[in-house]
Amino acid sequence: MEKMVIIGIIGADGTGKTRLAKCLAQKHNAKLYSVHEHLLGLFFSKHDREQLDRAEFTEFSNTLRKESNDPAIAIRSTVEGILKKNRPGVYIIESLFCPGEIDYLKEACSGKAELILIGILMHSENRVKRIDKNKAFKKVNALNVAILSTSEWSKWTDWSEKNFWNISVDECLARIPESNLFQNEGKISGFIDEVEKILVW
Secondary structure, three states, X not given: OOOEEEEEEEEOOOOOHHHHHHHHHHHHOOEEEEHHHXXXXXXXXXXXXXXXXXXXXXXHHXXXXXXXXXXXOOOHHHHHHHHHHOOOEEEXXXXXXXXXXXXXXXXXHOOOOEEEEEEEEOOHHHHHHHHXXXXXXXXXXXXXXXXXXXXXXXXXXXXXXXOOOOOOHHHHHOOOOHHHEEEOOOOHHHHHHHHHOOOOO
């Protein structure tokens, strides 16, 4: 590896982002950073409890970005550190949810590192089963599903009212090539093989 490659993985909760990221990291000897785990750590450092509600976590993440006036606050220091060291290799950032994170990555990596953005899709019934395996969160309920659906898939129809601080998986996915969108049917090996086809450097 003679250059620096940053892979960003986008997808709603339960689509297999972490599994894909770990497999790619192992195969390519890559450094792995999880936005989701970073935000979870920040949440639990401020709240003394064992579990949280997904709706509460969504609100926490959105508020953190808005109050800091930085939609990329969860990845900025990590990306700046990678680019500053300027060491060839593969770096993976998974659990990108905020459109401002995608915009920041594109701008920061321009002329400095090759950026590959990967989007993952999965049918909702399969996602719920996977989501409920995460012990950091309470079981999904009707309110969670409604909020997750709104925050993840709602399109911004009025550009004058866009909020770059809020989670919107749909808007993140709209920022990457269609050829980099993959449907996860639950068969991890075949899914990874499909993703590997675009990882050429």
